[in-house]
Amino acid sequence: MKKYSWKTVGFSANAQKIGEELENIADITNKNVLNYAKKNIKSELHKCFEWDDTIAGEKYRLIQATRIISSISFVIEEKPKKTQKIYYSIKSEEKDVSKFKNIKDILEDDDEYYVLCNKAKQELESCKSKYDDLIKKEDLKNIIFNIYKEI
Secondary structure, three states: OOOEEEOOOOOOOOHHHHHHHHHOOOOOEHHHHHHHHHHOOOOOHHHHOOOOOOOOOHHHHHHHHHHHHHHEEEEEOOOOOEEEEOEEEEOOOOOOOOEEEEHHHHHHOHHHHHHHHHHHHHHHHHHHHHOOOHHHOHHHHHHHHHHHHHO
């Protein structure tokens, strides 16, 4: 049995149940996750959304769904325990839809793996430019270099 946990804080729902419920959704998009939660009011996913329309509308709930998908992770049975992100955002042609794919499936598809690697490279370059002034300090420069080298 896979073990799930939250990669980020802010969710009171049970991560294990959330992970299992996400496994039952064939196509992981923010819309599909939201629809599942709407239809299954006793589900753990349902607890993650703000259902009071005076507080949040449909677009906000789509943002909540994206955050849920991005925040769930596998627990890797090592010492010390580590977590592994499960779902990665991939390009969607549909407006207002965030589409996600399981890392296992991405690793098996060379094209999608290449796209994900390019996205990671762009994010690292963005991070480098964001902290470019601080990189003058040797310790931060070494940290960034070592992270980049590991990839």
